[in-house]
Amino acid sequence: MELTLKIWRQAGPTAKGEFATYEVKDISPDMSFLEMLDVLNERLITEGTEPIAFDSDCREGICGMCGLMISGEAHGPERTTTCQLHMRSFSSGETVTIEPWRANAFPVIRDLVVDRTSFDRIIQAGGYVSVNTGAAPEAHSVPVPKEDADRAFDSAKCIGCGACVAACPNASAMLFLGAKVTHLGELPQGQPERDSRVVKMLDEHDLQGFGGCTNIGECSNACPKEIPLDVISTLNADLRKAASRSR
Amino acid sequence: MTDTLSEYFTVGDPIADTKAPDVPIEQMWTKHQFDSALVNPNNRRKLDVIIVGTGLAGASAAATMGEAGYNVKSFFYQDSARRAHSIAAQGGINAAKNYNDDGDSTYRLFYDTVKGGDYRSRETNVYRLAEVSANIIDQAVAQGVPFAREYGGLLDNRSFGGVQVARTFYAAGQTGQQLLIGAYQAMERQVAKGTVTEYSRHEMLEVIIVDDVARGIIARDMVTGEIETHLADVVVLASGGYGNVFFLSTNAMGCNVTAAWRAHRKGAHFANPCYTQIHPTCIPVSGDHQSKLTLMSESLRNDGRIWVPKNAEDCEKDPRDIPEEDRDYYLERIYPAFGNLVPRDIASRQAKNMCDEGRGVGPKVGDFRRGVYLDFASAIERLGRPAIEAKYGNLFDMYSRITGEDPYQVPMRIYPAVHYTMGGLWVDYDLQTSVKGLYAIGEANFSDHGANRLGASSLMQCLADGYFVLPNTVRDYLAKPQARITEDHPAVVAAKNSVTERIDALLSINGERTVDSFHRELGNIMWEYCGMERTDEGLRKAIDLIRSLKDEFWRNVRVLGAADTLNQSLEKAGRVADFFELGELMCIDALHRRESCGGHFRAESVTEDGEALRHDDEFAYVAAWGFGGEDGAPVLHKEDLNYKFIELKQRSYK
Ligand SMILES: Cc1cc2nc3c(=O)[nH]c(=O)nc-3n(C[C@H](O)[C@H](O)[C@H](O)COP(=O)(O)OP(=O)(O)OC[C@H]3O[C@@H](n4cnc5c(N)ncnc54)[C@H](O)[C@@H]3O)c2cc1C
Ligand code: SF4
Ligand code: FES
Numbered sequence: 001m002e003l004t005l006k007i008w009r010q011a012g013p014t015a016k017g018e019f020a021t022y023e024v025k026d027i028s029p030d031m032s033f034l035e036m037l038d039v040l041n042e043r044l045i046t047e048g049t050e051p052i053a054f055d056s057d058c059r060e061g062i063c064g065m066c067g068l069m070i071s072g073e074a075h076g077p078e079r080t081t082t083c084q085l086h087m088r089s090f091s092s093g094e095t096v097t098i099e100p101w102r103a104n105a106f107p108v109i110r111d112l113v114v115d116r117t118s119f120d121r122i123i124q125a126g127g128y129v130s131v132n133t134g135a136a137p138e139a140h141s142v143p144v145p146k147e148d149a150d151r152a153f154d155s156a157k158c159i160g161c162g163a164c165v166a167a168c169p170n171a172s173a174m175l176f177l178g179a180k181v182t183h184l185g186e187l188p189q190g191q192p193e194r195d196s197r198v199v200k201m202l203d204e205h206d207l208q209g210f211g212g213c214t215n216i217g218e219c220s221n222a223c224p225k226e227i228p229l230d231v232i233s234t235l236n237a238d239l240r241k242a243a244s245r246s247r
Numbered sequence: 248m249t250d251t252l253s254e255y256f257t258v259g260d261p262i263a264d265t266k267a268p269d270v271p272i273e274q275m276w277t278k279h280q281f282d283s284a285l286v287n288p289n290n291r292r293k294l295d296v297i298i299v300g301t302g303l304a305g306a307s308a309a310a311t312m313g314e315a316g317y318n319v320k321s322f323f324y325q326d327s328a329r330r331a332h333s334i335a336a337q338g339g340i341n342a343a344k345n346y347n348d349d350g351d352s353t354y355r356l357f358y359d360t361v362k363g364g365d366y367r368s369r370e371t372n373v374y375r376l377a378e379v380s381a382n383i384i385d386q387a388v389a390q391g392v393p394f395a396r397e398y399g400g401l402l403d404n405r406s407f408g409g410v411q412v413a414r415t416f417y418a419a420g421q422t423g424q425q426l427l428i429g430a431y432q433a434m435e436r437q438v439a440k441g442t443v444t445e446y447s448r449h450e451m452l453e454v455i456i457v458d459d460v461a462r463g464i465i466a467r468d469m470v471t472g473e474i475e476t477h478l479a480d481v482v483v484l485a486s487g488g489y490g491n492v493f494f495l496s497t498n499a500m501g502c503n504v505t506a507a508w509r510a511h512r513k514g515a516h517f518a519n520p521c522y523t524q525i526h527p528t529c530i531p532v533s534g535d536h537q538s539k540l541t542l543m544s545e546s547l548r549n550d551g552r553i554w555v556p557k558n559a560e561d562c563e564k565d566p567r568d569i570p571e572e573d574r575d576y577y578l579e580r581i582y583p584a585f586g587n588l589v590p591r592d593i594a595s596r597q598a599k600n601m602c603d604e605g606r607g608v609g610p611k612v613g614d615f616r617r618g619v620y621l622d623f624a625s626a627i628e629r630l631g632r633p634a635i636e637a638k639y640g641n642l643f644d645m646y647s648r649i650t651g652e653d654p655y656q657v658p659m660r661i662y663p664a665v666h667y668t669m670g671g672l673w674v675d676y677d678l679q680t681s682v683k684g685l686y687a688i689g690e691a692n693f694s695d696h697g698a699n700r701l702g703a704s705s706l707m708q709c710l711a712d713g714y715f716v717l718p719n720t721v722r723d724y725l726a727k728p729q730a731r732i733t734e735d736h737p738a739v740v741a742a743k744n745s746v747t748e749r750i751d752a753l754l755s756i757n758g759e760r761t762v763d764s765f766h767r768e769l770g771n772i773m774w775e776y777c778g779m780e781r782t783d784e785g786l787r788k789a790i791d792l793i794r795s796l797k798d799e800f801w802r803n804v805r806v807l808g809a810a811d812t813l814n815q816s817l818e819k820a821g822r823v824a825d826f827f828e829l830g831e832l833m834c835i836d837a838l839h840r841r842e843s844c845g846g847h848f849r850a851e852s853v854t855e856d857g858e859a860l861r862h863d864d865e866f867a868y869v870a871a872w873g874f875g876g877e878d879g880a881p882v883l884h885k886e887d888l889n890y891k892f893i894e895l896k897q898r899s900y901k
Contacts, residue, residue: 011812012812012813028533028534028536029651030533030534030650030651031534031536032538032649034538035536035537035538036536038536038538038763039536042761042763042764045761045805045807045816046761046805048807049807050807050808051807051815051816053813053815055326056500057325057330057332057499057500057501058330058332058334058335058499058500059499059500059538059539060335060539060541061645062334062335062421062424063325063330063332063334063335063499064327064329064330064334065325065326065330080648084648084649086648086649086651088651109470109813110812110813113813115326116326116327117326117327117447119327120327120328120329120435120438120445120447123431123432123435124435124436124438124439125439127432127435128390128391128432128433128435128436129389129390129391129432130436131386131389131390131433132314133307133310133311133314133386133433133714133715133718134382134386134714134715135389136382136385136386136388136389136390137385137389138385139344139384139385139387139388139389139402140346140401140402142388143396143399143400143401144396144400145396145400146396146397146398146400149393149394149395149396150393150396152391152393153393153395153418153419153425156393156418156424156425156428157421157424159334159424160327160329160330183391183393184391186393187391187393189388189389189390189391190391
């Protein structure tokens with residue numbers, strides 16, 4: 001198949017960016033979206049043009065490293081990661097626009113690569129259980145009801161890709177944050193720090209320049225791991241409880 | 248060594264002492280820890296620890312060393328520590344908890360691991376691994392890792408290939424992700440406390456060695472291109488495995504050997520490089536564009552039946568049109584006792600044999616069809632589609648997403664792929680390499696898995712090393728700190744200059760070919776001659792091919808762009824350059840080991856019925872290779888494997 005690609009090119013964090021247009025031919029429907037870009041890059045190098053920078057690592061949909069806005073949709077038309085999107089989701093002759101995640105808290109580094117370390121700083125603010133190595137009790141000393149463990153797992157599936165932020169008109173990271181708060185909040189191990197966790201993580205979220213949540217729901221629609229919107233309700237409920245308890 | 252091999256390597260001094268104390272194996276680790284010196288808490292923050300890598304090994308080590316109060320600097324090439332390749336592990340993690348009262352014990356885990364490794368691992372290290380395994384689960388649970396649970400609220404277990412007890416803990420098909428998130432969160436907590444500093448998008452490109460002691464690293468900031476010097480009291484490499492030397496593998500795109508290889512060139516021995524684990528159930532190659540191969544969980548072999556057409560003419564047909572009598576269920580035919588559940592190395596080799604005979608299925612890649620069927624039709628008939636969906640639904644979805652085929656309707660196609668590397672930097676009982684002050688943990692070292700790794704035991708080793716072993720062994724070393732050095736020390740300056748020169752060299756060649764085209768070609772050579780089956784003749788040929796390809800690379804590679812910006816071609820070029828040198832050493836190692844064992848199958852060393860034949864009288868040793876200089880031959884140091892507690896036996900699955 002053949003496609004017209006309009007790709008965001010930006011030489012560096014402070015450089016001005018613009019779209020460049022590339023025609024690609026001989027695309028196999030079995031290629032992943034990133035393999036299609038690999039093929040284009042090989043051609044660009046041969047022609048003497050610098051290849052397009054984009055992030056990826058596992059290419060299995062689990063590391064969260066890849067992430068592109070494809071024709072206005074985070075990770076493209078299917079609900080999956082960019083590396084697991086395949087070219088059979090497109091039709092020959094289409095024009096496809098490819099951009100980096102757009103959010104103040106995710107500055108562009110080059111072309112399609114953005115800086116997502118603001119997510120790490122949110123985790124640093126309290127996205128953990130405080131237990132030193134060697135200080136852990138016997139694993140069976142605290143049973144966890146299966147339903148709770150399963151729900152914790154469902155929230156823990158977040159891969160930190162940032163699609164939720166990119167999809168949100170406010171560039172809010174509430175889905176990411178809600179997923180962590182719910183993961184740890186469902187488990188007995190997460191209870192002692194439950195109140196302080198939500199407060200500190202939310203403060204950090206705002207400090208990093210993410211926007212507020214106005215319940216639009218685009219985040220959850222774009223999430224490749226199908227993190228449900230109700231983790232944000234959990235987050236809000238935790239916040240209210242924390243506020244009432246600290247009074 | 249026979250004379251005909253002497254052009255490839257020389258033989259150096261044997262390795263005598265690995266530092267394990269000479270007491271009964273159950274007392275060794277306790278005694279060793281007690282005998283190690285302590286570092287006063289007030290002195291710890293004055294000691295700088297560099298850890299390269301944030302996979303399960305590196306992140307757990309950084310968190311633990313940070314908690315102890317050392318000043319830890321953590322380096323990794325991804326944007327976030329949470330993305331290290333450990334994230335991709337699916338199946339599970341072993342631990343001798345005996346929660347099912349099915350006869351498990353430290354000793355049994357130790358025994359299974361040594362046997363599974365085809366008797367080429369080191370007893371003392373493996374015993375310790377088994378010993379600390381139970382603590383790992385406690386630690387992970389306390390951190391909030393959501394392992395699978397039973398309705399009673401207790402942890403659930405699975406059983407994995409090669410063992411008869413259920414000792415594998417798991418979190419759906421994402422055990423690696425959940426364990427890594429636990430370790431990453433523990434590490435981020437230390438970042439907030441200021442004991443750990445993260446250097447994201449930083450690639451370590453050289454070790455600094457002063458008077459034979461590791462004193463720091465040279466790293467490139469991959470965003471600004473700045474070449475930075477970082478000095479430390481101890482350097483720990485947790486940089487993962489080198490399966491990407493094959494280009495196509497189940498590893499992440501960025502996995503590489505650079506950190507370990509740079510250390511090797513500075514004096515660290517590289518042990519058993521030729522031991523590669525090939526995983527039998529991966530999605531086959533579909534075309535030349537392919538950038539990686541995807542693993543399908545081994546659990547599929549519990550219900551799927553593996554077959555190829557009996558007649559080569561049928562290979563193009565729709566498999567559903569091939570009648571039962573024209574199908575060859577070859578594993579069930581050759582290994583009636585184990586059938587489709589033979590171990591990884593055997594299942595892989597037989598799939599290759601079928602395709603080599605011209606009975607492979609799926610699209611032709613080159614002249615070959617590289618695929619065999621994994622058929623669920625009879626399981627669906629027997630158990631019903633809903634049961635199969637419940638058990639394997641997510642794997643079936645993943646398969647159909649990648650291939651565009653519906654495995655409920657047509658049989659899946661699978662083919663073996665490179666998955667894991669058992670070789671790595673040689674380490675002693677303390678996990679110290681042959682360079683003082685330089686340690687290697689996780690997949691980057693060699694000690695625990697021998698010639699073949701059992702499922703679910705790498706995650707265990709990485710976390711054992713990072714949470715429990717390294718933090719205890721490194722203390723003794725740090726208790727006697729080295730004299731301070733400064734950045735203007737000639738050895739430091741030289742290390743930095745060599746990195747800059749290498750980058751300039753790569754950028755100035757401006758040849759005709761892309762880095763990827765070289766990597767792909769190297770991968771083909773490695774797969775063809777140093778992959779599932781190796782021969783004397785093939786390996787010699789491969790060495791010649793690699794040497795001339797390497798030559799061409801340094802004359803004809805094209806790396807565009809500049810050094811002072813994010814430059815992904817430049818990053819790849821440096822890694823591929825190191826893969827050439829490693830690839831050559833892998834072939835030399837495979838050539839000299841004239842026996843078949845585990846992941847290393849030498850066609851010349853087979854039993855009468857075609858199975859792998861080990862030669863314990865000649866090869867029961869670790870091959871630890873020393874760097875022989877820029878144009879010199881590698882130097883073989885042998886560490887004899889003394890099996891004091893477990894008796895050596897041939898494996899049989901018939
Ligand atoms: C698809 C797949 C499934 C698997 N499933 C299982 C399983 O179910 N059970 C099991 O036990 N094992 C499994 N394994 C094996 C296991 O996942 C790995 O062996 C293990 O996670 C390796 O961990 P590590 O910490 O040693 O290295 P990695 O997790 O690979 O981490 C390497 C780190 O080093 C960094 N790094 C590397 N080079 C440099 C450099 N030059 N400069 C700076 N940083 C660098 C990287 O950024 C990264 O942080 C699986 C492997 C694969 C590929
Ligand atoms: S919540 Fe979903 S979209 Fe957001 S970072 Fe996590 S996985 Fe990505
Ligand atoms: S590259 Fe890892 S999720 Fe896409």
